[in-house]
């Protein structure tokens with residue numbers, strides 16, 4: 011090893027690339043999420059566009075060294091605008107054999123694989139499920155396919171920190187920083203953002219300056235190792251992206267949702283009361299909001315999902331903004347209470363961060379399979395407003411929009427986020443809080459003319475909260491007589507009220523923007539999506555357009571009501587393709603409502619679409635080889651007319 | 657909003673002022689009527705304002721209650737009134753919130769919520785109408801129906817062990833636990849104390865379901881028999897009962913409760929247990945006394961002062977503002993790493 015060289019950047023030449031996808035993978039205790047988020051922060055700060063995809067194991071602490079315990083973090087950083095975390099991995103960092111095994115198939119041919127060679131010994135190879143006597147690093151085929159770099163990270167890190175006086179366990183905890191330092195060198199990134207973080211977090215917050223120092227040392231050691239080892243023939247440079255000038259931060263969907271809800275409440279001059287029961291992947295919204303007490307936010311960790319939604323309804327009845335957050339199984343439990351919110355016409359919000367289902371399903375994996383549950387999963391004819399953010403940062407805007415709609419129209423609003431948006435991150439231009447329109451809440455009429463179920467021009471009923479003298483009234487789950495709000499079993503009134511509840515949703519439609527296709531207003535194919543698939547669809551459509559195809563994309567942020575011009579937009583295209591991370595829920599709605607032969611690209615594999623999968627589907631739609639099936643499913647990232655889902 | 661001048665203008669309200677314009681629709685002879693009358697009187701007597709009073713209920717006969725009070729009211733879904741009421745208190749801690757529930761609503765489908773609203777000590781007054789039957793669904797056995805009870809859903813007799821609502825309340829850390837009877841004179845007093853209690857108060861009210869479980873509480877209400885079958889609790893007073901106040905409760909050598917007769921075997925009042933509203937173990941013991949082996953205690957079993965949940969939450973908000981300063985959105989947005997992209 012060429013120790014002692016202090017040449018500033020090492021000898022490897024620097025190669026310019028427009029983007030790169032790096033994935034850190036290791037045991038769930040190896041600190042891969044931290045390494046990944048630090049790499050993301052640094053890349054954002056140097057001016058790249060970034061998109062991330064964390065991949066958590068379902069078990070909190072699966073047995074160390076097993077494939078079940080592997081935690082991953084993928085980041086795509088680019089000198090251009092990007093919208094997805096990337097299809098294939100250019101560089102994989104595998105901290106043990108299990109991580110190697112779980113992720114190697116996603117690495118591009120000829121891609122870089124940095125392995126922690128120290129961990130590729132008998133016991134770990136066995137734990138990862140490799141057969142006795144086999145080490146993939148010695149496999150000729152694998153060495154031909156990838157550029158494997160065997161770095162004894164555990165040992166080098168121990169040697170670097172030998173003199174810190176820390177215990178072996180604490181030293182071992184720093185090896186993620188060693189690996190990160192090495193990758194920083196490889197991709198020509200500065201260390202200062204991460205050093206600043208380590209000093210702040212371990213030094214100031216945790217009051218352990220020695221841990222901060224050791225981590226910084228490990229980080230630098232990894233970086234210097236890259237310089238001096240002469241192991242790597244080339245380094246890569248990704249230039250700044252053409253990002254509009256301004257101040258940015260990196261934001262995840264859950265962070266954005268929390269901030270959007272607070273902003274919405276402030277704009278309406280109401281207290282945000284967030285009532286929730288912990289559930290993956292929505293709990294971070296609760297955590298984020300619980301730390302915002304000094305903004306007047308109240309959080310309530312309820313005893314179960316039902317109590318969470320009921321207390322949110324109570325908070326709204328009580329005159330503030332009640333919000334509850336959950337994931338699919340929790341939405342199922344809340345459904346009866348949501349019916350109550352609909353019939354009592356109270357302004358509240360339900361956030362559903364979707365995950366793989368049914369039942370407990372795949373708690374840590376993303377999916378879009380609660381659309382129909384959100385639309386229809388209640389007893390009776392019970393329409394509800396449904397919104398879906400299209401990107402992590404869009405979670406902020408959609409949350410404000412949800413508050414606006416809930417108050418203007420006096421009804422509950424469901425936000426359908428998903429695991430990918432919730433944990434994925436992207437740069438967010440920090441908005442000016444004074445730039446948002448206030449959310450006006452109409453004052454209730456005077457006691458003389460007050461009726462609990464009178465209607466304004468939006469068919470909204472007045473919001474009279476306890477404490478307002480002369481407006482005492484009773485509401486509840488029994489059918490209400492229109493105007494008075496008294497209990498009514500009158501058949502004609504029930505018809506009228508059912509129609510009114512639907513008409514209220516239609517009224518919301520008058521306030522939402524018309525759908526503008528991306529690309530051309532008409533053409534051969536429209537790729538219609540909703541929610542977190544936006545980035546992959548947009549990029550795939552972009553590629554197809556560059557190849558000269560008459561393809562456009564349209565993305566629905568409003569699922570109920572749908573944009574009023576949707577039918578007209580659909581009619582301008584010869585064919586419609588609907589990619590969804592479910593077996594075809596939006597497709598069912600679109601076919602049912604518009605009687606068109608929309609086709610679906612559907613997958614439920616716990617991961618977002620690859621751009622390539624949508625590109626293949628576009629090609630099949632355009633060249634007429636799609637075949638008769640209503641939907642196709644990528645199998646191992648290949649879409650063909652033979653590849654059906656279920 | 658309130659100023660000294662408007663305070664002077666505020667008229668004193670009577671029970672009648674708290675009656676809504678809705679026809680009361682319980683079955684004739686239902687015990688709910690008596691309770692409704694007492695509650696209207698008590699809230700008037702407490703000097704409550706209509707606009708600051710909220711009645712929340714779930715589902716069941718008793719849960720129709722809010723419609724008959726001219727206050728704010730929320731007739732919610734089965735078992736969930738504690739959740740709704742908690743949300744109301746989080747939104748506005750100043751409100752006087754009452755929960756009306758029953759043995760099915762509060763102990764069966766809503767058992768979980770009852771336990772948690774009690775342990776959090778949300779400042780709500782819970783009236784649990786116990787008629788030991790499902791009335792609204794026309795007569796099935798409930799969690800408080802006696803073993804062997806024959807109903808439409810238990811034609812061979814119920815094999816469910818009934819539970820004691822007050823044992824559950826005490827175990828759930830309720831800060832005020834009491835019992836009364838729909839037609840008994842002590843109801844108003846108990847309701848008033850519950851209404852004034854700061855914290856989660858629960859009152860079990862024996863209520864006669866005239867249609868499906870008539871006379872279930874005959875032993876506790878019948879003129880001639882009742883004094884031998886119930887025991888009025890008074891803080892600091894020995895546990896005596898009976899027509900001539902000649903019987904009492906003591907502990908035997910294994911610390912089990914025992915009925916004794918004053919004057920017999922040298923038993924005097926000094927041998928009797930003395931009621932102490934602050935004694936949780938005693939309260940639990942009292943909650944286990946059931947007819948016919950024992951007289952059933954009436955009145956306040958347990959009472960302790962403790963911080964209310966909604967106030968603690970408000971205080972956290974205030975403390976956070978003191979510690980970090982009132983947050984603003986601009987700071988919130990730019991917390992963490994920010995970076996500036998220049999032209």
Ligand code: SF4
Pocket residue numbers: 681682683685686687688717718787791792864865866867868
């Ligand atoms: S069924 Fe029983 S509890 Fe219900 S209203 Fe009639 S008498 Fe009262």
